[in-house]
Amino acid sequence: MKPGRPGKVREVTNQISPAEAWQRLLAGNNRFVSGETLHPNQDASRRSALVNSQNPFAVIFGCSDSRLAAEIIFDLGLGDAFVVRTAGHVIDDAVLGSLEYGVSVLNVPLIVVLGHDNCGAVTATKNAVETGQMPPGFIRDLVERITPSVLTSLREDKTDINDMVVEHARQTAARLLESSQVISTAVDNSSTAVIGVAYRLEEGRAELVSEFDML
Template sequence: MPSSGLSPAQAFDTLLGGNQRFVRGVPLHPNQDAVRRSELTTGQMPFAVVLGCSDSRLAAEIIFDQGLGELFVVRTAGHVVGPAVLGSIEYGTNVLNCRLVIVLGHDSCGAVAAARAAVAGQPPAPGYVRDIVERVTPSVLAAQAAGLHSDSDMIDTHIRHTVDLLLDRSRVLAEQVAENHVGVVGLAYHLAEGKARLVTSRGLPEAATGDPLTPAAI
């Protein structure tokens, strides 16, 4: 499968530009017509993988103003990581040649709130929801150990931990980042403003992650 032709930094700039249009209320809604639909029947060349929370308010193609065939999206509650998620991301970078991986968290995340409640001693979540809560709990404990207790700090810590986990668990992705073939970026989305804020990045030049995303940590 050929590459989209974008470098990791160019892919990041493309997403940034789309989010800025969304925030200003002037989205282009590109590549969403019948012609584009027909073009994609023989294959796809997305330029970025997005691992995002399943929250219904976090539709990646909308908040980044992208169209059909441009983003390879993986979503789980709390953007938790398991074998299927890792395999999907590796498919995106190794087979589809996506040059950028985004971990997309957001404020008022139910999974993080549930993990905080569990740490505080509330009754455990039922069924498989408990598995999600248990995967988020280490992030909550790490934030608290560092003296961080606000919702924003908890979200940022969980995003950083997810980025670290991807690179720790996936040798394929870690090697691609080390070779400057792929960049990995963690973003926190603010529901009220519609803005994606930089939390952390790996494998991108610092210039590519400067303002106006106001980086919290690089």
Template sequence: MSEPVNPDQPVTPADALTLLLAGNDRFVAGDRQHPNQDADRRAAAATGQRPFAVLFGCSDSRLAAEIIFDRGLGDLFVIRTAGHVVGAEVLGSIEYAVAMLDVPLIAVLGHDSCGAIAATLDSIAEGTSPPGFIRDIVERVMISVVPVRDLAVKDPGLAVTEHIRYTADTIIERSALIAERVKEGRCAVVGLSYRLAEGKASLVTRLGV
């Protein structure tokens, strides 16, 4: 089934969020439509792309964006890092999608049982650092986790939520281009928390929509 976005009718941030969450609802209900995954869409997308959302999520293998949001070719501009940590390459990729492709929505996707969050909490509790470049991931996650570390011992989900909020805020704070688009109402940033067992992505923060 092909469901192209009409380039003559730009999608608003609110429209994009509705599309994204509707796809997740279908996934949760087991009623996926597999839109934009046919030969016609493949041919149309070969000449250009018009994604309606940036999906910046954790690299966890259980968070395949097009599957859990029931989308297809050309729908989502996907960027993933362990623990959805933000670096220059991530910001540059998001800015490209916003500036060059006019994407109206940036969705940060975190999840329960996140290995990066768990490693960070362990590092804080034990006073140790992980080896190699894993340390860099933990250090970036730690900034958002430290303020809630005492409560997160009993409720790791709190650390997940705080890190999602921190990531969404950081994208706007560090990118003048994105901040300006949000101020103009042309783009929005949302944070979503995904439950692995249920498959549900829930809003935890919304900026500009």
């Protein structure tokens, strides 16, 4: 791909709706939970077919936690998902640029904000809020960005970490629309939806916790 010409990265357009994209992810997650994974699109022919183009059907913006490998928990393969990950799925300019690329260049119909229970970044933020002691280095930046979600949960008397994880997924999804005109416009014209999803580590299930114009 030549610099300055991102449109050359693909040759086809998505033909599925945001709701259909979510159903496809959900079907893959159900296979993962039941132990009946298909491991699709992981062979040599798929690899060769993607050399000059890609056509992912979902953007997954998730936490960097090693237990949250998106392609595994949704039973996906090469070229299926455009994945962006940061600790605590915190948003910065690079994240927004990556997600806008997925929407405006790859025409992906669905953005999934993927959180998970027992999240270390959310736990660190809860501890910082309760003790008043901020962590060192750039971890502090993560905590500062997650703090609004923790404070909202505490105001609603939700003190469990996993309740805070759900709130943070919801707030992150909403913040994407507030922060990016590209994403909010795509949602407004129904070409893209943004959803929040919480993943349960023990059972392996991904649950929808918020949605913006899914239908």
